[in-house]
Amino acid sequence: MPSDPQAAQAFKVKLQKETETSRRLALKALGGLTDVPVGLKSFLEPMGYAKLLGALCCNCTVVAYVSPVLQHILQVDGMQECPAKTSAVRALEPWIRALKPPETNISDDEAAGEDEERTISWIVDAGAEPLNFSTSLIPPFRGYAIFPRMALMNHSCRPSCGIEFDFSGRIFVLQQPYDHIKPGVELTISYLDSSLNAEEDHKAMGTTQRRNQLLPYGFNCDCGLLCKRFGSIQAPRTHANPSRRISDRKHIVRAWDYQP
Template structure:
């Protein structure tokens, strides 16, 4: 078993990492025991987290154009903070501030009736959101999966709001606080690169900060993911492979001096000077390290999506209809306005009446109906009675927390368009990997990097654009997307565990692990009676007959 998994999961492990039969895939995660539908395969916390809002803001030149936040979350871990009431107020205020002075008329409610006590449709559309008062009793029901209350905002600083001291002192938070101006210069330097590449560069920079200043376990957690520089990851059969390599290498090399300046300001020159192994973790602060970490994010980052607590409240609490009818009704109409406004802008572009540059194509917000329909968990409701006015809505009016993250364990899971595992987030960015069906012992555990319900061409295009590879799973082969003569020519084989950067670290870790194992065996033999040898230590599969819940 991989040393990282052995240390993190111990004797309770129901999975292990090992080399895949296909050398291009590198390592994979395999079941140690039979797993059944709904059972937990693993849990993991991210090394670094990149909110989608932060990714979009990096492309906005004027800070005054940054839209207000629709959710209150911890800057480091993504946990929702405050109360249901404060979350509702934040959402309503943000939506109200983002409305243009003259919004297009929203479609009429599906009921076709005029709302009780209201004026004309135009007058209703221009009304401010209803006040949030008398709702302090709103609370989520207690369950195994959901805490009874949201987390408190323990620390509010210039660089963000945090739910605990651990999050407030995270290496990324420390860097952004101590090197605010230099970090902003780095972000500005990559603001113009394509969104997928910008995501790799931002996450790679954050992981480097964690590796330089975090705990040694954090370094071990990312070492096994680093194989090649990001510019070596373009599919070799892609028409634009050479152009991609040239552009992404230029972006990495141009942004590196600004990132190094931010790291130096945050952690000191002794951590970042020279090309040797500096700092308490012995990580080289070099362009090569940065490029390899960007490559790790390209190949291993997972999408994070934490449901809004108000969505959970509406789904689980019957009393929600009486408490939130006015607020939800206003949100439904405001969302219809946004959809109509976006459709009108696209129509003007097609008609030559508007420049395409005037449309926010970089947005990852929840008003992107196509993105929501493909990815968000949603529940549909009809509130109201025949006597009163009823209206239809779904829970996507409550925006989820979205982002990307690198996980030390879960990022080792490979992709399949027909996965046997699924990814779940409960109340923050900690990931739960659950079995979707029975998984036999020694079978590889896989997840879907993109929505598996997408059309085959859309699915493959998103995988190539976001993760840089052409999928060759059984589904893609069955659908005729992978000609047999070309199946093995998509990506060069991955280099084994970390290459030049992490070789010494891996050797030291293996030596320490071997010494500890030999010491334990020696102690066991010494305590044995007579010439009889001490029994061999049982494996996780032998000691654990049923998988951990």
């Protein structure tokens, strides 16, 4: 959401128009509201459809996957100096020299967590101009994925688990070092800023910021971190979904395939 009030209002209007366009297309594809089962009609009303889209947005995450071409170039760079490496670099040379910086228009959230730019320089022939390459010339593939099993985990301002992703297309739920997960204890994650991976960082977040980040999920957390400012410390509670429990203390609890 833009920080400027006028830009934020314009964004809301645009979002409402696009939501209504999407709803009408969905109705057209289904043959009209009269042909929709009674139990689904509320989801195709303007308000119900907007809430449905909002729920999907809350449970999806940006996915960036490194290009196989970039992986190949990095593998070539990692080879020991030998005729085979020289031959591979020469084969890449005309293609690399023709590369132009990509025109990117990504948000701060999408750019967060990406690998830092790396510059590589090769000497193809003695006395020739070095072949320079930057990893930023080949941006990662981007998309959005819904992690249905992760969406079943409740929120806690004192989460017992953290979320990590890897390039093999799997999601890992890891035990955080500041908490020991005992048998029968519910697995919880924080719906707040994913860059806050330590309990101290979560505590440092202000009450207003914390409430604003949880607002799109449709509930207000009433744990001590949110209520202490008002003099009413309550036991931490989790929200949103049925609980999931574990029966062991493995550091890596489980690896889950995602369904994009």
